[in-house]
Amino acid sequence: MAASRTQPRRGVALMDAILGGLMLAIALATILTLASRSTAIQAEGSKKLVAAWLLDELLSMVLMEGPIDYSKIHATHGGFDAPFEEFEFDLNIDDIGLGKPFLVTATVRWRHGPGVREAHAMTYIAERRGDPFQPRAPLEPIDRLARYYGDE
Numbered sequence: 001m002a003a004s005r006t007q008p009r010r011g012v013a014l015m016d017a018i019l020g021g022l023m024l025a026i027a028l029a030t031i032l033t034l035a036s037r038s039t040a041i042q043a044e045g046s047k048k049l050v051a052a053w054l055l056d057e058l059l060s061m062v063l064m065e066g067p068i069d070y071s072k073i074h075a076t077h078g079g080f081d082a083p084f085e086e087f088e089f090d091l092n093i094d095d096i097g098l099g100k101p102f103l104v105t106a107t108v109r110w111r112h113g114p115g116v117r118e119a120h121a122m123t124y125i126a127e128r129r130g131d132p133f134q135p136r137a138p139l140e141p142i143d144r145l146a147r148y149y150g151d152e
Contacts, residue, residue, distance in 0.1 A: 044112065044117075047110055047112070047117070048117075048119065050084065050087070051087065051108040051110065051117075051119035052119065054080060054084060054087055054089065054108050055106050055108055055119055055120075055121040056121075058089060058091055058106040058108075058121075059104060059106055059121060059123060059125075061074065062091070062093065062104050062106075062125055063125055066127055066128035067093045067101075067102035067104060067125050067126075067127055068102075068127050068128075069128075070091075070093065071093060076090070076091040076092070076093070077089060077090045077091065086110055086111065087108055087109065087110050088108070088109045088110070089106065089107065089108050089109070090106070090107045090109075091104070091105070091106050091107075092104070092105045101124035101125055101126040101127075102124065102125050102126070102127065103122070103124060104122070104123055104124070104125050105120065105121070105122045106120070106121045106122075107119070107120050
């Protein structure tokens, strides 16, 4: 009987190592791509959050000063002070008629790569009436203990 000899397979371990390295490289490239995208998205989200804070500050200042006096006291366009110097703003206060509230539009811009991003907020704010120097006080004194604890 003749014994059949099979030739040993050479290079199988080398092929396994090459394929394993290739799969590892693909997985690593995918993970690094996802990590860089998530970091960019997180940075953009933080910029949007700061823009929302700045819009809130602008609109609160218009509410506090009054839409008529605001443009006499503060600038309606320009840049913010440090640490927000990378942001710019525009504020439009439009009188839409006698006895109607003012239409206030605030815009905050910041650079994003080669372009510019914007956040907008629009609201109606009525003019301030009454004596601005009169202290505001409730008509009746507030009894906080009775309000929260009752007549125990």
